[in-house]
Amino acid sequence: MATSSDDLFEVASLEELEAEGRTLISRGGKALAVFAHEGEIRAVDNRCPHMGFPLAEGTVDDGILTCHWHHARFELSCGDTFDPWADDVQTYPVEVRDGTVYVDPTPEREKPPDEHWADRLEAGLAENLRLVLAKSTIGLLDAGVDYRSPVERTLEFGTQYREAGWSSGLTILGCMANVMDDVASEDRKRALYTGVRHVAIDCDGEPPTVSQPAFSTTDVSLERLKSWFRECIEVRDADGAERCLRTAVAAGYDEAAVAELVFAAATDHPYLSTGHVLDFANKAFETLEHVGWEHAPTTLASLVEPLATASRSDERSSWRQPVDLVALLEEVYGGDVTETSGLETLASAGGGTGSSWSPPEDFQPTLLGDDPEAIVDALADAVRAGATTEALAAEVVHAAATRVAQFGTANEFSDWNTVHHTFTYANAVHQSTRRTDAIELYRAVFDVAINVYLDRFLNTPPAPIPDPEENETGRDPDAILEDLLETFDAEGEVDRAGRLVAEFVACDGDADELKRTLGHGLLREDAGFHTLQNLEAAFEQFELARERGEDADRRWVPLIATARYLAAHFPTRREAEQTFTIAARLNRGETIHKSPSDSSTV
Incomplete structure (x- = not known):
């Protein structure tokens, strides 16, 4: 039986170990593999750092230890791997005293856990290694690292290694950062993993960014930079636009001012790239x-390429025929779609304070109606009456959420994305109006309303929005949430998902618990870009409606809408959840691989 000597642990006699070539010992619940190779004694953690295969069952040759499960290779003397997807294996000091081999089972670690997992995050992003990303995100949060730190590093990576600029991966990262406070503790790890893995996927195989510098002078007015930036985007000059944008940041203009510059260009043409550009x-x-704003130069510069290359809806037939919707807007704008003089006149008449405006009773029915002229007139009247961009955006985003909540399942499945795009674009518009009061954002509000109009046939006939007041009360809200998760396990339970949310409301369920359940339902799936966007936008809109003190029949619409949308897209294969579960078990030290000689249950 092994015994201690000082801080060392007895392994075996040197003669026995050299004869056998290897042995396995256990100390304090940790198994160590000890090898005699080329006249040297080496000890390593028996668990392969990749997926936990017992390294004592591996092969040692020419100074290399090879794991038999996925053939990860390790330099035996130091434990460093040849294969970045595998991580380095921990080595342990050994001594030979009087013919007996001893090992130190508690060596000093080269790096604390937070530094180790930060390094692994870098490797996972650089080589798109999903298991590495899962282990590193779990490890970082378990080490007490604030989620903002890995989000920061992932943002830096995503803006540096994708020449085409901001896209779905970084948008998902932002969405997941936004829902961190809405999901359960364990799901925060899933959310972070979801964000970083999508950035890695987006950047995989892409050329790095070639940045343009700011101008050498910062003594340029915001109005001039804004004019230059818009003109560069208009003629699709990405390099010139980037220099203007970087100069605006370098000149010290605040977030609201820089946002005005960006959103002006993002609304010079309606509904760029089906709403993605403004959402980005x-x-x-x-x-x-x-x-932190210190990342603004590179982060905002990544928006230029999507802006400059965006498709423009005023060039699409659906915006021109059978009704020339662009012409309707140009009458309000005071010229072509890039103008704002007409909007300025309307806003000036109303004072733009919003204090004197509240939506008329027929405002929502008009927005959801089939008369585009009436819709445009209602919006213009609202601006003239003093409606701010934020107040008006709150109305059109509710109309867009209603389209999702009333989406008819007789439509083609792909049309879920049609109403989805309008809703997430509307959410982006609403959030943008809270960042800057730029007059150009009125154009974005009109764009949303026009798109709500174009989506009208997807509510024909409209699916009824369940009324919480018509549900029976008294059922345990927790049981309803369990039913909701079970609903996501079956295909096609769209309407039932909406009814369950309404029943939950009727039974005085806690909205935060509902959000945690919806978040868990989402994060266990292989959710795509749109599904992740949809939930985040619904959470944002619910909270804003709650802050405004909206009636229950209105404020719950976004959550009913997203429950229906999620149910339409679930279940999936849950491959990402499998990877996440393996990573979590490995980080906890659990056994993943079952040796043929091991009768215990894995």
Whole structure:
């Protein structure tokens, strides 16, 4: 039986170990593999750092220890891996005294856990290694690292290693940062893993960014920079636009001013790239709120390429025929779609304070109606009556959420994304109006309303929005949430998901518990870009409606809408959850691989 000597632990006689070539010992619940190779004694953690295979069952040759499960290779003397996806294996000091081999089972670690997992995050992002990313995100949060730190590093990576600029990966990262306070503790790890893995996927194989510098002078007015920036985007000059934008940041203009510059260009043409461009811009500003304005130069510069290359809806037939919707807007704007003089006149008449305006009773029915002229007139009247961009955006985003909540399941499945795009664009517009009061954002509000109009046939007939007041009360809210998760396990339970949310409301369920359940339902799935966006936008809109003190029948619409949307897209194969579960078990030290000689249950 092994015994201690000072701080060392007895392994075996040197003669026995050299004869056998290897042995396995256990101390304090940790198994160590000890090898005699080329006249040297080496000891390593028996668990392969990749997926936990017992390294004592591996092969040692020419100074290399090879794991038999996935063939990860390790330099035996120091434990460093040849394969970045595997991580380095921990080595342990050994001594030979009087023919007996001893090992120190508690060596000093080279790096504390937070530094180790930060390094692994870098490797996972650089090589798109999903298991490494899962282990590192779990490890960082378990080590007490604030989620903002890995979000910051992932943002830096995503803006540096994707020449095409901001896209779905960084948008997902921003969405997941936004829902961190809405999901359960364990799901915060899933959310972080979701964000970083999508950035890694987006950047995989892409050329790095080539940045343009700011101008050497910062003595340029915001109005001139704004004019230059818009003109560069208009003619699709990405390099010139980037220099203007970087100069605005370098000149010290505040967030609201820089946001005005960006959102002006993002609304010079309606509904750029089905709403993604303005949504990208809004998410970039929101992500900066998590990591700090010092990242603004590179973060905002990544928006330029999507802006310059965006498709423009005023060039699409659906905006021109059978009704020339662009012409309707141009009459209000005072010229072509890039103008704002007409909007300025309307806003000046109303004072733009919003204090004198509240939506008429027929405002929502008009927005959801089939008369585009009436919709445009209602919006213009609202601006003239003093409606601010924020107040008006709150109305159109509710109409967009209603389209999702009333989406008819007889439509083609792909049309879920049609109403989804309008809703997430509307959410981005609403959030943008809270960041800057730029007059150009009125154009974005009109764009949303026009798109709500274009989506009208997807509510024909409209799916009824369950009324919480018509549900029976008395059922345990927790049981309803369990039913909701079970609903996500079956295909096609769209309407039932909406009814369960309404029943939960009727039974006085806690909205925060509902959000945690919806978040868990989402994060256990292989959710795509749109599904992740949809939930985050619904959470944002619910909270804003709650802050405004909206009636229950209105403020719950976004959560009913997203429950239906999630149910339409679930279940999935849950491959990401499998990877996350393996990573969590490995980080806890659990056994993943079952040796043929091991009769215990894995």
